[in-house]
Amino acid sequence: MEVKISEGPRRVRRDSGLDCDENSLESRCCRYPLTVDFEDFGWDWIIAPKRYKANYCSGECEYMHLQKYPHTHLVNKANPRGSAGPCCTPTKMSPINMLYFNRKEQIIYGKIPSMVVDRCGCS
Known part of the structure; x- marks a missing residue:
């Protein structure tokens, strides 16, 4: 007799954060949509x-x-009057690809880091 033991797929819990919009009643730390228009x-x-x-x-x-x-x-516990407390901040960001003119008026294609908030959390 031969017995094979295999592990099944494991569930991985990811902290995806909360996604909200302008109509949301959520008060906890959330990621909100914001469109940036460079022409504006x-x-x-x-x-x-x-x-x-x-x-x-x-x-x-x-x-x-x-x-x-x-x-x-620990800082908040040790010095509650001296610390600002936890704040809602980006915990994951991603780049965007951009085409632009440099100072010499040359066309540049580049990946600009940390331009999109992907996830928010308390820090």
Whole structure:
């Protein structure tokens, strides 16, 4: 007799954060949609994209929720009057590809890091 033991697929829990919109009643830390339009800023040196979905983080971070870093929790416990407390901040960001003119008016294609908020959390 031959017995094979194999592990089945495991579920991986990811902290995906909360996604909200302007109609949401959520008060906890959330990722909200925000479209940035470079033309509205007068940034005519950007060729493409003319606009992109940047997103932003906003909301409350209560002390009882585990912050991203244990250090934050310890600092708040050790010095409650001197620390600002946990705040809602990006925990994952991604780049965008951009086509633009440099100072010498040459066309440049580049990947600009940390331009899109993918996930928010308390830190």
